[in-house]
Amino acid sequence: MRNTLSQASSPYLLQHQDNPVHWQQWTDEVIAIAKEQDKPILLSIGYSSCHWCHVMAHESFEDDSVAAVMNEHFINIKVDREERPDIDKTFQLAHQLLNRQAGGWPLTAVLDPQTLIPFFSGTYFPKEAKFGLPAFTDLLNRIKQVFDDKRDDIVEQNDRLNEAIKTIAKGASHSDDEISSQATNFLSATADRADKKFGGMEGAPKFPQAAIWEAMLKLIPSNSFSSEQSDEAAEILRETLTGFTRYGLFDHLGGGFFRYCVDERWEIPHFEKMLYDNGQLLSLISQAGHYFADGDLMQSVELTLLWLKEQMLSPEGGYYSALDADSEDQQGRSREGAYYCWSDGDFDVLGNEEQDFAKAYYGLDKPANFEGDWHLQTKNHWRQVAEDRGFHEKQAPILMESARQQLKMIRDKRPLPFRDDKILTSWNALVMQGLLQAKRAGVRTDIDESIQSIKGFFRNCVWRGNELFACYKNGAAYQEGFLDDYAYLAKALVLSLSDNFIQADWVWLKQLCDELWQQFADQNQGGFYFTSDNHETVIARHKTWSDDAMPNSACQALEAVWVVAEMTGDTKRLEFVEKSLKQAATEAKQSPLQHSSVIHLIEQWQQGLEMWVLRGESAEMVSWQRYLKTGLNPYRYVFAIEAGVNDKLLEVKFPAADVMVGYCCREHQCFPAVRDFESLKALSSGDED
Structure with missing residues (x-):
């Protein structure tokens, strides 16, 4: 086999197309090969902006010695969890059942090729033993040995896991209890x-x-x-x-x-x-x-x-x-947060008043908060800054926006993180x-x-x-x-x-x-x-x-x-x-x-849904619709349908008329149509009498 990820659409999979690992996409053909060869599947699930996915890739998947072990003992499949959320949901659930704890990314699972049931699941593993985790190659060799020597035990465990996954996936059974507020x-x-x-x-x-x-x-x-x-x-x-x-x-x-x-x-x-x-x-x-x-x-x-x-x-x-x-920092090194963080001299581009305001507003007069740099946050509300620094309240928003735009112009010139x-x-x-x-x-x-x-x-x-x-x-x-x-x-x-x-x-x-x-x-x-x-x-x-x-x-x-x-x-x-x-x-x-x-x-x-359907000419409907949508009414739906809209089902329940008309259904009942704005206001406020 060879690495076939160059044929993928996913940017995450394409990031791994040059790995020495013989990565495959999840396809029926690849699954059939694993079954025919009776070779366990090493399934790696991640996504392009996952930090620890990158770490594991650099440490292990780009390493020839690690790849040699993976290629010898496993059929290796890469999945972008954003393209295949169905696969991710299944194997995250399996991980939770196997390990009694939630999973995450990268997800590393080893599947029985005959059933696709995982008999091992973990997340990140380092190339060398650290963080209380085993070296990845040592782990892979032990997994292969277990697969060869204890197949009956794996089958028995997988039968139980398969049943558990299917039971949980069904969700709760239908209940005849009354639906009550929670x-x-x-x-x-x-x-x-x-x-x-x-x-x-x-x-x-x-x-x-x-x-x-x-x-x-x-x-x-x-x-x-x-x-x-x-x-x-x-x-x-x-x-x-x-x-x-x-x-x-x-x-x-x-x-x-x-x-x-x-x-x-x-x-x-x-x-x-x-x-x-x-x-x-x-x-x-x-x-x-x-x-x-x-x-x-x-x-x-x-x-x-x-x-x-x-x-x-x-x-x-x-x-x-x-x-x-x-993204790349000023020295060309890839570093987390490099695009967003600031060092002390970066603020010299601002005028004196803007710099004075920005330092108080963004907390730059406090110690750096991220690896010797500042990640901006509003330590003080702009009104408080204006009061403390003696700026007029009308001047403060102008200084704030000017500082923001100038700093953003500088940042826009930096290398954008991978998109x-x-x-x-x-x-x-x-x-x-x-x-x-x-x-x-x-x-x-x-x-x-x-x-x-x-x-x-x-x-x-x-x-x-x-x-x-x-x-x-x-x-x-x-x-x-x-x-x-x-x-x-x-x-x-x-x-x-x-x-x-x-x-x-x-x-x-x-x-x-x-x-x-x-x-x-x-x-x-x-x-x-x-x-x-x-x-x-x-x-x-x-x-x-x-x-x-x-x-x-x-x-x-x-x-x-x-x-x-x-x-x-x-x-x-x-x-x-x-x-x-x-x-x-x-x-x-x-x-x-x-x-x-x-x-x-x-x-x-x-x-009950509060459903309003307005029928009439658009010019007159605007004020009715605007009134009904004022405020936050989370269970109110307002549909303003011009008389020219032709739909048989709507016409049966909410027929158009020669004048503006409003229909309201709520609390599992429908009310008589209203034909003037005052009646609409009364009905919408609950005063239908």
Whole structure:
């Protein structure tokens, strides 16, 4: 065999095309060779901006002596977890079962070639023994010996592991229990874990966990909490959002959020920027900035939009996947954070007043905080800096912006970290959701152009007939879409139609929901499988309600199917929604923090969708629509449909009239149509009498 990764599309796999390891892609042909030769498969899963993936590659996969052992004893397969999240989910679960602890990347698993069940799993291993870990070659030789000498034991263990994986992958069984609110339990669990001093969850490292905080934000105005509980939730949330936007998780010069921070104070990040984080945080912080009327939060939204446009936007209108943590420093060495960090003399380009302001604002008058350099964070609020340094309050923002722009101009000349330029449908759909929430929050950028651009990418590049593809690179779409892809895009289209109802987008949303229903839904038990009926099944089809680094896609799929079913009067799918939520509630009760998306969807079911459909001429509808969308009403959907839109199902339930008319359905009932603005205001405030 030879290394065949030069044929790959993934930038991560291409990074390994010159390794002496005979890497293969995951294909039926390669699996068949492993079975025929009865040779164990060494599976390595990672992604392009993974720091420890790079470390293991440099130490081991680029080393001839290590490669010789791998090539002699194993069929070696490389997988980009961002291209094949289905494979990653399966083997991360297997790792957890084998080791009684969570996995991560790089994931290193050794599979029985006959069953593809792993009999060994770990993460990073060094070339030489250190960190309490064995040398990689010693480990590989022992694994091969066990495979040869104890095959019966491996088969017995694999039988048990196979059964466990399939049982867990099914998720909770259908429950006939009533769906009840879990908001109070969720708040209690969050408050117990929340870091009251620095925001987020206690301990380090600190990840944003956007799904938890978006659920909290939606529960606050939805009457899910008592007044006292709402105050507590708002305080925890605002402290967390301050942690996200004021310190080291956020790039204060160019915008965008890093993946996580290594300390409890949110000061020093792991410097890679992932698109999926930024899509979620764009959505969360836009909604929170609007709800709390917080200009500082909205400033971070504006800068993140700038970063997306400047460094991540592709010519096709979609956004690239990630920026690496490492880049070249001034000495030409690859170093983590080199692009973002500053040394003492770097600030001499600023004028005296700007430098004085910047040092106090960014904490440069304090000791360097990262390997002898400064990673910028706002140690003091700009109003406090103005007061302490004697600047007029109107002068301070001007100095702040001038310093930011000058420092950014210098930084823009540095070598950009490696950019993973594949475009992932699911991650881009999260960005589209964020763009639409930013527009609703009133950002002042050219947001409509960005929304149309990314929507054009989806239509023109990854949507073929009724099929959605998960990846796009070098002008070609590939890899059949997963639940993430269909669900996040469907949710994005619901938000888009609420912003601007276009008939072609409505038809598209119905097509996506039909595919979710036909290819992913477990129509008997409820819920959605991560893979479609047409996908390859690697050990098991997964069905879960928990959030991970991204929001639970089954919840977003269910929400989109629910909205369309309400709009079209599809009772069969509404029954499926209820069945699914009963199943999801069973899991959420056991671990509320891992099921925050479920919990706010359950609350939405308890209170009922508030569905508004406006019919009439666009000029008159604007004021009605704007009024209904004022504030944060998390369970309210407003669709302003011009009289010329032709859809038989909509016309039955929400017929157009000669005058403006508004239809409202909420709390599982529909009200008589309203034909004047005052009646609409009364009905929307709950005063329908």
